[in-house]
Amino acid sequence: MSDLTNRQLKLAARPVGLPKPSDFTLETAPVRAPGEGEVVVKAIYASLDPAMRGWMSDARSYLPPVGLGEVMRALVAGRVVESRHPALKPGDYVTGSTGLQEYAVVDGAQLTKVDVRAAPLAKHMGVLGMPGLTAYFGLLDVGALKEGETVVISGAAGAVGTVAGQIAKIMGCRVVGIAGGPDKCRFVVDELGFDACIDYRAEDVHKRLRELCPGRIDVYFDNVGGDILDAALANLNRNGRVVLCGAISQYNATEGVKGPKNYLSLLVNRGRMQGFIVFDFMARYPEAITRMAGWLEEGRLKGREDIAEGGLEAYCDVFARLFSGGNTGKLILRIADDEPA
């Protein structure tokens, strides 16, 4: 395998605002031979996630920042092409944090084998992957969702929002989404079964929340931050919970993050706002995946993937769609044409 050539997208500069192509370099290098316990993985899909924006910054966070000159961190789904790890063999499909490169040589223990007969490879990056797990633990554990409650989900048509809303419906809740544009709103209501969806580009979110949630909001699952978070806080119910999953409206802010001016709603309503990182629930991933795979099979849960072409060269352009509202469901970048038969 030592004659394979790798292409790697490396972080060259800390982006200011939205990342641009000059913040990265595309380099070529030979693929080294795997050592004992290592595996060579050929990347097929890279998961494009809002969290990547944080990894590019050098602020203190839950993971160390990607160093300048290092391969950009990314969750990848791929195929094993060579293995010196006993649990993996060539042809196996796996997911892992192997970065934006065509091949990765990594410790086999860091990879998760996926069953492509249970669900197509891309679904293991979406509804059965990190976004699905994030929705599951965020809503059920952090949000402590109870049957019959009213749930509002921003970024409703995104990778996490689509799953969160469907789980809330399965749990017997009333679900109102917030998304950008009529197509996304129609999608989450007509295809995914949300009770309603607010188009934040065309409607007054605060006013619509008041109309659509007359008993106020029990759980607000926030993917966006900014004015929408404030509108939800203003409509929070007594003992309401705000699940802080993300703040995509703020990640590229160059003039500082906008804090939620309505945070005192937490005080008068005895509410709580709580953040979480899905990795903390790792020990319970199998439980969640088993339940969600069951819902998928029963047709109660649908995964939606948005697979972009163009390979590593297209990364910056495709990543930007997350912030412009240009994707519906899980945004994935195809690195190679090598899907399971």
Added chain:
Amino acid sequence: MSDLTNRQLKLAARPVGLPKPSDFTLETAPVRAPGEGEVVVKAIYASLDPAMRGWMSDARSYLPPVGLGEVMRALVAGRVVESRHPALKPGDYVTGSTGLQEYAVVDGAQLTKVDVRAAPLAKHMGVLGMPGLTAYFGLLDVGALKEGETVVISGAAGAVGTVAGQIAKIMGCRVVGIAGGPDKCRFVVDELGFDACIDYRAEDVHKRLRELCPGRIDVYFDNVGGDILDAALANLNRNGRVVLCGAISQYNATEGVKGPKNYLSLLVNRGRMQGFIVFDFMARYPEAITRMAGWLEEGRLKGREDIAEGGLEAYCDVFARLFSGGNTGKLILRIADDEPA
């Protein structure tokens, strides 16, 4: 008793910014005879609390706003002068929400009898009253404080902060206060036993928190909001908790509340920010008062009251001290000279 004359301070206008004398009217009226079950209470002390500012506004909150033309709501400690309630007799000392007036005719069931032999009357408005209960439940229940943790308390020299810091010390925690001016800082360290205190008027709070809490903050008990809340969020530990007790820096804001721009620290640190209202813990007041009275007796807990003279006429001026940092400990306005012998 029907020849008693009452003086009442009524809300005349919704204040903009800091309340001013023209927002109130002082009126004279006869004291009506008590009905069956009612009691006539002579006010001795009125508790002046930041929460009063919220009661003057007509925003939705945990209590209805005080109506224009109504007696301003206030917690009062006083003496029963006439009673048609079986559990109370003339001479009994009581506390209750009887408002800013010299006499109140109220249902006896709404009053709490206090034991002035156990502690002086004023302490029943401070360390053994609402501020003490707020500190107790906020720290132990909402903050879920654990032994050995690092606790930071803003408004450290105030009615709630003084008690919260002492309870945290009793619980075996490291306690850093934040207060305005060297006198208050010395007071909480030298008199109350806090480990350290930051003078927010003279020091860089963020930098000092980093120095004084090298292991970061486990529980931040917030009485002030604004920049100090942001500095605490920036120094929050993993699984840290922010107890939202108040936001005194924001209550008179005429250009909108300043939201905490560092709120995403809750996300990366898996933190939570939670509000509460002490009334929700009413069923457990006796438990808390018994414990705190025990600590008082043992000398492990000290109450500090700041009793202002001047009666109802002085209300606006004295109330303003809460926002200018002009009080240390529980701010009380004397309505009448009629303390227990």
